[in-house]
Every structure is written in structure tokens, then in C-alpha cells.
Amino acid sequence: MKRTLLTGNGAAAWGARLAAVDYIPAFPITPQTEIIETLADWIDTGEISGRLVTMESEHSMVTAAGSAAATGVRVFSATSSQGLLYAMEMLYTVSGWRAPFVLANVSRGLSAPITLEPDHNDILAARDSGFLQIHCASCQEVLDSTLMAYRLAEDERIRLPVIVNLDGFYLSFTREPVQIPDADAARQFVGSFDAENIRFRASAPESQAVAVLGGGPYSYFRYETHLAAINGAAVYDEIAEEFSRCFGRKHDAVEAYRADDADYLFVMMGSFASKAREAVDRLREDGWAIGLLRPRLLRPLPVVHLQKLLAKRKAVAVIDQNISMGMGGILHSELASVLYGRNDAPTVLASFIGGLGGRDISTEEFFEMAQSIRQAVETGQTPAPRLLYTQTELREVRKLQAIAQVERQQLGAIDD
């Protein structure tokens, strides 16, 4: 086992390498490109076998990934943001084929306006696609989760593709110390892919995921996919346990940081959650009973774990790095549904939206959110959903708008 500095992208590539993947359909997009460049380089130098094919789009890439998985080979691919959305039609299709493979998504906010920096609206657009989702908060987790994802995808109780999500920039281009497991130990943990009845062959045409006419059979297949995804929660726990035994690192479905005795909790996903850990440490020094919950597994949603971990808390601040237009934070909605009707549910479940397009969340803002939910407990009033946004930021936007207005006038696009 070697400890070295790796970017999140490098860690994803190492995950694919250690899982001994056979086939990598690829299409580049910022900030994912380094993943496929690294794998291509290793194939070039003969460090790994397997085949990498650059496709003409992400739509074709996911089609190729699903088709290859349906022949029984082990497949890895990676994309981000607009690429994931371009492939959206095929995400639903290949999961319906029950073709297991692993797709790394490097989160990046969606257009328009366009950005390169991260938020989770890309990955959450794939929430209902039938892909399982693991969200990472460190480069180590990216590597480990990729290995675990193959076990999850290929498990006979699941047989679904899995997305491993890492945040652009904050993980993709950030180097951190990462333990690279020994190749043999990793191979033994992941095992070989037993495709069983998946035997799609070009030379022997047969139907994969046939057309069905009528809602009866259609509902059957769709609901079976749902049940398989639901199985993922228990299977994930088994895999995490085994991973911990093999490598000494425990990646729970929901990370609970200093949460045991906490009256107050932050709940958030992805790499920004480590900022919340920092805030928890500082608040604890000031005597706060506060902690963090971080769902790593989003699909299936680890409902039982969440219910248990959220029970009997005074107040919870859910910080969503995403926004469902016309509703608000997606994780907030999901947690509300997880808690509805439970006697031990926290009375305050406050919603905050922050980190859109990589907008930083300062430690002071975490302190302020903690104050806000404590005040809510005192007053009995849950605060209205809040976008983390400052007067200074709005002033900057107003400045840009004023410049744009003047330019448009000078260019004669609008009347003076």
C-alpha cells in the first residue's frame, strides 16, 4: 500500500485501474479530462491492459458503456455536467438493461449561464435514472468508492450501473494524500465480474431490453429496477464493512461526524461537507453540541440510517449545493419525506442553498447557520429557505449589470 499525493481525477483513474477494467469509452469535458488522459497514458505505456475508445459524444459513450457491460466485460467511463445531461437519454436506457458498470461524474454547475465550477445539479438530474449514486468528499474516497461501486453494480441483488461523484476543482484538481491499495488486494476485493445471464454478443444477435407494449409489463420492469436499487442500501453496508476489514477505512452510507451527542446538525453532500467538519470543530470548541451528517449514498437513499441519525435532534440545517427551480433544495425535500410523520423527528429542518457554481461557503456562514437554527428552536419558527448570498456579492452583480447596460447603449442595442 502506497501513500502519495493524488488529484480526485487521478484517484478515479486509479480506482478504474485497480478494478482491472476491460473497456473505457470516453469523451473529454472539463473538469473530467484528466481521468481519461491518465487512463489513456497507462494504456499507452502498457501499465494497464484494456481498451479505451474515444467516442463522438457522451450519448454514444454511455451507449457503448452499457452495450459493453451487456457483453459481460468490466466497463468504466467518466463525464461531467453538460456531458452527463447530453447522455441523459441513455442513462435511463442502460440502467433499464440492468447493465452494471461504473461512471465517474465530476460535478460542475449546469448552463445557462455557463460555469466550470461545481454544484450538484448535474448529478441530481440523474437522480431518478436507475444509476446508484455515491458522493465523495475526499480524493481517498474517490478511489475507494470506485472499487466499492463495482461490487455494488455487479452484485446479483442489484445489477445496476453506479455513478461515483466528485466535485470539480475542489476534488478533481486538488491533490491530497491518498493510500493506493495493493493491486492484488484490490483485485481480490473487487473480484471478477460474473456476467451470468448477461451474454450479449455481436456475432449472436439477441434482444437486450426488449420493447414491451402496455403498462403492465412496463411497470413490472421499472419497479423491479427500483427494488434492485432499494437492495443497494443493505448491500452497500455489507460492502463497506468488508472494505473496512480489507483496507482499514470505513466509508459509511452516511458519514456521522461528531454527531453522537449533537443537538444540532448540518447535513450536506460532497466535498464542501469537509468545510462543515471544520466549522463543527470550531463550534465544539465554543461549547456547541453540533455535528455533521453527510449522505455518501444518495441512491438508494439510506432511509433507515437517516431516520436513526436524525432522530431526537433539536434542529437540522440542510445545506443543498443544488436547486430545484420552483421548489428549492433537493436534499432538504428528501429529508423532509424521510422524516414525515415520525414522532422523533427534529422540529426544525431548515433549508439553505449554497455553493452554486462553486461559490465558496465560509466558516463564518456555517456559524451563522448554526445560530439561525438555534434561534429557530428558541422561537419555534423555522426560518424561510435561504440562499447563502451577501450584500457584497449583489453589489458586484449590480456593477456588472451597470457595465452591461452602458455597453449595450454604446453599441446601439438599446435606446438610451
Add this chain to the structure above:
Amino acid sequence: MYRIRFHGRGGQGMKTASRILGTAFFLEGYEVQDAPRYGAERRGAPIFAYVRADRAPINERGIIRHPDLVIVADDSLVPVPAAGVLAGITDHSLMLINSAEKEQVWKQRLNHSGTILTLPVAADVTERAELPYVGAACAGAAARLIGVISEAALEQAIKDELSDLGADIVNKNLHNAVAAYQAMASHAGLVKEGSLVSAVDYEAPDWIDLPFDDARISAPTIHAAATSVLVKTGLWRTQRPVIDFDHCKGCWWICSSYCPDGAINVVDAKPVIDYDHCKGCMVCVAQCPSHAIEAIPEKQAKADEDATQLEIGEIT
């Protein structure tokens, strides 16, 4: 925790500098986080890279708000607001500027009460084209200013980070980095670890409720032509392509077709480079079949230009 920020232009090796320093810290037993930050990647545009190092695992992420050490590889960036060189600088922050100008000049100019040092190896680097090697020098100087990184760890880090580029490049970088490391000997350990934010006494964010603006204001639209003409992307150039019309065969279409920015126009069947918008990618230099386009360091080209202007001025 140590928080260090490197500022430079794309192509000057700031990402490499952050990696060299990150690896050197790691070799000394520190937990490390290093990362570059940029928009759409491009040569010559302002970028920064940062390093965090601590004895304990690091939970902080993203941009460094209050750096302990800021290294500026290219002093032309200091007055560029978008480069953010001065962002979050406090009395505690040490600034190291790669500049031919004196420390006292920078101290006055920036009205900075903390320490400002200049990087003396800058004298060796007369041409911007040589600036890529400045990355290693910046990392070397930073390592000594921080004071917890040995020369051996610095050298090993350079070898680890650059070995793919061949022995010549490694040696040149080693030479520059070690020279900078030694030049900073009298300031060794001057950089002190910054403190953590306190939950007791902190400045509350000036949060607002974002107001509704109707779509005439809030839609991100540009409906006027050619606004990008107003952006002088020529400022990003570190090298300037110059056409030698003695050798130009006047085919005109090769350089102008290959120019990714449409910055080569054809006037009277001759190519003319629009220096307001040429970013200095040098694709034209590589493509010209008669090798009639030369790459000249921007600083030199500007000096030549000024000299010519002066001559004209004297005549008239």
C-alpha cells in the same frame, strides 16, 4: 496550518510550483492539499494555485481567504484586479514578488504593513519566455521562507514532479529552485502558520434576501454584437508572433485559417496580425510553411516598439 498562494500567468508554472511545494511538505511528513485555480484554460491569463499544509488532516477547502504567504511570479499581475493578488492580505501575510523593482518601492506602492520581499533570481530571467522556470524558483524560495522544508526534500520534490520532462529540465529547475532557496536563507522561517477562525468572535456574513428582478434585468443575455472586441485579450500574450515579410510567400490563408482566434486578417493579400486580440498561442508560427513568422518575447517586442516610437518622436 500553513496557507500559501502562488500567482502567475498560465504557462509560468504556478501549478507546478504548488505541486513542488506540496510534495516537499508531504515528504516532510505534513498533510497537504494543493490545487490550481483557473477558468477556461489559456496561456498568459492570470491563474493562481494554492497549498495548505498541516500536521493534522485538513478539512478546509477551496480558495485561501487569508494567506500566510503570497508569491507573485509575474509582477505585472499586481495591478490587475481580476488576478486577485492582494485578496485577503493582512499584516500577517508575507509577500514575495518576482520583480526587478526594490522591496521598498512595492511596500510604498501597496501600502502593505507586512513583510514584502523580492525574488533576486529574477535578474537571471530576462525574458518572459524563460518564466516557466520561475515556478521552481518560487517553490524553492517559499520552502525556505516557511522554514520547515529541507533542501533535500525540495530537491526530491522537484525530481518527483518533473521527472517526466527529462534530465535537462529537471536540472535547470533544480538549479533555479536551490538558488532561490539559498537566497532566502536570511529570511528562513519568516512565514508563520495562520490561526483558525473562532466561533466566538467572528464577523457575521452580510447576508441578504435576494430580491426578485424581472427578466429584463435578470436574464443573462447579450444582444449586442461584438462585445468581445472590447476585451483586449492581447494582454494575455507572453510571446508575440511577428511576420517577416521578406520570407512571407503571401499565401495568406494558412496562418489566418489556423489562427484559433481569427486574429489574423488579410489586407491586400497579406496577413496582418491584430495584436489587440492575438493571445500569443503561436499556432501560426508552427503552421507557416515558409517559417516566416517568428516568436519574440513580448517584453522585448514592447521594448523594440517603444524604441521605434521614441525614434519617430525625435524625428517629428
